[in-house]
Amino acid sequence: MLGWGAWLALSNEITGGMIIAASIIGGRALAPVEGIIDGWKSYVGAKSAYGRIQKLLHTSPLNVHRLRLPNPAGRLSVERLLFVPPPNKRVILNGISFQLSPGESLAVVGASGSGKSALGRMLVGSLIPTAGNVRLDMMDLRNWDSRQLGENIGYLPQDMQLFPGTIKENIARMNREAKDEDVFKAAQMSDIHEMVSQFSQGYETQVAMDGAPLSGGQRQRIGLARAFYNNPRLLVLDEPNSNLDTIGEQALAQALERAKQDGMTVIAITQRPALLRCVDKIMMLKDGTVAAFGSRDEVMPLITGKRPGISQHQNAPGHNLPAAQPAE
Numbered sequence: 001m002l003g004w005g006a007w008l009a010l011s012n013e014i015t016g017g018m019i020i021a022a023s024i025i026g027g028r029a030l031a032p033v034e035g036i037i038d039g040w041k042s043y044v045g046a047k048s049a050y051g052r053i054q055k056l057l058h059t060s061p062l063n064v065h066r067l068r069l070p071n072p073a074g075r076l077s078v079e080r081l082l083f084v085p086p087p088n089k090r091v092i093l094n095g096i097s098f099q100l101s102p103g104e105s106l107a108v109v110g111a112s113g114s115g116k117s118a119l120g121r122m123l124v125g126s127l128i129p130t131a132g133n134v135r136l137d138m139m140d141l142r143n144w145d146s147r148q149l150g151e152n153i154g155y156l157p158q159d160m161q162l163f164p165g166t167i168k169e170n171i172a173r174m175n176r177e178a179k180d181e182d183v184f185k186a187a188q189m190s191d192i193h194e195m196v197s198q199f200s201q202g203y204e205t206q207v208a209m210d211g212a213p214l215s216g217g218q219r220q221r222i223g224l225a226r227a228f229y230n231n232p233r234l235l236v237l238d239e240p241n242s243n244l245d246t247i248g249e250q251a252l253a254q255a256l257e258r259a260k261q262d263g264m265t266v267i268a269i270t271q272r273p274a275l276l277r278c279v280d281k282i283m284m285l286k287d288g289t290v291a292a293f294g295s296r297d298e299v300m301p302l303i304t305g306k307r308p309g310i311s312q313h314q315n316a317p318g319h320n321l322p323a324a325q326p327a328e
């Protein structure tokens with residue numbers, strides 16, 4: 001551009017000032033073109049990455065169209081679960097096996113870090129075991145249609161989060177086509193209807209990203225109703241009472257009783273003894289292995305330390321359960 005300007009100046013067609021002005025204006029005018037040339041490499045890189053992701057999603061083994069089976073009854077079968085996550089290959093769960101019939105309930109207890117939540121995540125299919133199987137009505141969780149599995153499993157995670165939206169939307173798992181009667185049924189089953197009625201806007205109360213205006217216990221109870229939504233056959237509750245007061249714990253006990261009457265299979269992970277009164281069986285985990293498993297009446301004395309000859313590991317330090325707590 002400068003060369004062309006110099007030639008025009010020598011031919012007395014333009015002045016020196018016009019060359020400078022033209023070079024400034026020309027530089028600005030060509031800036032977008034330069035931008036496109038600079039960004040071209042990134043564009044090509046992003047386009048090829050998008051293509052690779054698309055290919056991966058289409059060829060993923062998880063993408064297989066699975067047979068939609070009859071809805072499960074809730075027969076849970078856990079076979080020799082092993083969990084050794086990379087990179088440090090520490091054994092988190094080892095040789096966990098148990099079975100539950102529809103309508104049976106199990107409490108999982110154990111010290112912090114013993115693998116309770118990892119087991120809970122495996123039971124709902126969100127964590128894949130290194131070896132072993134979790135079967136619902138005989139079929140491995142990995143072979144269920146993922147949508148159908150989600151509809152038949154209720155899960156209350158330990159670090160439960162609510163979505164920004166109304167209480168109704170939160171109970172309905174943000175399904176905009178949810179039927180009001182299903183939302184109400186979940187609220188009734190989980191015994192939160194009275195609590196929701198206290199809010200001036202009831203089920204239309206808006207919940208913010210941080211859960212406001214609900215308290216920790218109220219959030220936990222909405223999370224419980226969300227787990228009950230759609231009448232699941234398997235319910236996994238990870239420390240559902242960690243933030244509850246006495247009324248909340250009574251409501252939870254009622255909810256577990258209703259789940260039992262309805263034939264739901266329930267696994268309740270807990271650090272507190274109150275829940276143990278509501279279950280049929282108890283499993284005690286220690287360092288990722290089963291330290292005790294049996295009916296409530298068999299295992300309670302091991303927890304409370306009332307039976308002579310209990311080995312020390314069964315009352316491991318860090319266990320929140322009190323040393324002597326009667327079952328009834």
Ligand SMILES: Nc1ncnc2c1ncn2[C@@H]1O[C@H](COP(=O)(O)OP(=O)(O)OP(=O)(O)O)[C@@H](O)[C@H]1O
Nearest residue numbers: 085092110111112113114115116117118119158271
């Ligand atoms: N996905 C994962 N990958 C790697 N390590 C994991 C994973 N999930 C859990 N762990 C490890 O497994 C161990 C057990 O964790 P888990 O959360 O199951 O304990 P917990 O018994 O639920 O404890 P708490 O009572 O404190 O909730 C921890 O050391 C944790 O770091």
Ligand SMILES: [Mg+2]
Nearest residue numbers: 116117118158
């Ligand atoms: Mg946990």
